[in-house]
Amino acid sequence: MGRVALVTGGTRGxxxxxxxxxxxxxxxxxxxYAGNDEAAAKFKSETGIAVxxxxxxxxxACVAGVAQVEADLGPVEVLVNNAGITRDxxxxxxxxxxxxxxxxxxxxxxFNMTHPVWSGMRDRKFGRVINISSINGQKGQAGQVNYSASKAGDIGFTxxxxxxxxxAGITVNAIxxxxxxxxxxRAIDEEVLKSRILPQIPVGRLGEPEEIARCVVFLAADDAGFITGSTISANGGQFFS
Structure with missing residues (x-):
């Protein structure tokens, strides 16, 4: 068995x-995952990943959830804080x-997810915490004051x-x-995508979820121990910071 990685919001998108x-x-x-039992069951069936x-x-609930994961699989050595919502x-x-x-x-x-795993990471002298923030936490976005504030806070936390x-051998990074x-x-109206969103992205396309996942795998690796406190901007050149 490899290192144990816990991904929040890890069954969709x-x-x-x-x-x-x-x-x-x-x-x-x-x-x-938080609520979509059907999607989680489908994900587990298709991937064999525990949910x-x-x-x-x-x-x-986070304390109890982490305890259950560690009882089932072993100590959490990689935490990916991906779960997020919008209320625009x-x-x-x-x-x-x-x-x-x-x-x-x-x-x-x-905080709720990182706090329960932190002491164990310190004791073992190894840990990877990877926080999924957002371009809108970097630049702000009208109609998303709550979301932008939360995602900017994730960068400060990082x-x-x-x-x-x-x-203690623990790295903490943001994407x-x-x-x-x-x-x-992709549910956004196609005309809105073409006329208002894609023109803002220099590479001329949407990113793919797998491209974000590759950033996570890179930061999670044992060999990434000299990279900490960093923010990887994966936005097709839309915003630089």
Missing amino acids: IGAAISIALKDAGYTVAAN YKWSVADYD AMFHKMTKENWDAVINTNLSGV RALAQEGAR CPGYIGTEMV
Whole structure:
């Protein structure tokens, strides 16, 4: 068995691609999900990857979930914080409920998942924490104040925690995808994609989930131990930072 990798939001979209890529690279993978039982069951059946259900917004559920994964598979040595949601609205129409939902999942969820595995990583003198942020956490996006704030927070979390983990052999890095061809993005009206989104991307196309997954596999490797506190921008040249 290879190192154990836990991927949140790991049964659909970018998360599914990450789970599969890590498995193919020799990791023993646990894929967390929050609510879509049908999709999770299908993913497990097709890939053979173990799936676990809990909300990353619930700290106690994260503690219990990590404990179950470690009892089943072994200590978590690679954590990919991929789970995220959107609740888009212009700020003057944004509700407190939608602000809290996004912050609790996208930002507090990163704390909730990383905290339970951190002591074990420190004790073993090895760990990889990879946070999936977003281009909109780097540049901001109208209609996504909550999402942009949460994803910018993930980058700050990454840079601070990397400094704490470095001497313990733990790296903490972030990946900021641009527009990726997930089911959600491909559901956008084709004319909107062609006229408003693709012209912003210098390479002239959407990214693929597998391209983000390859970034994760690179950062998760034992050989990536000198890279920490970094942000990989995988956006086709749309934004530089």
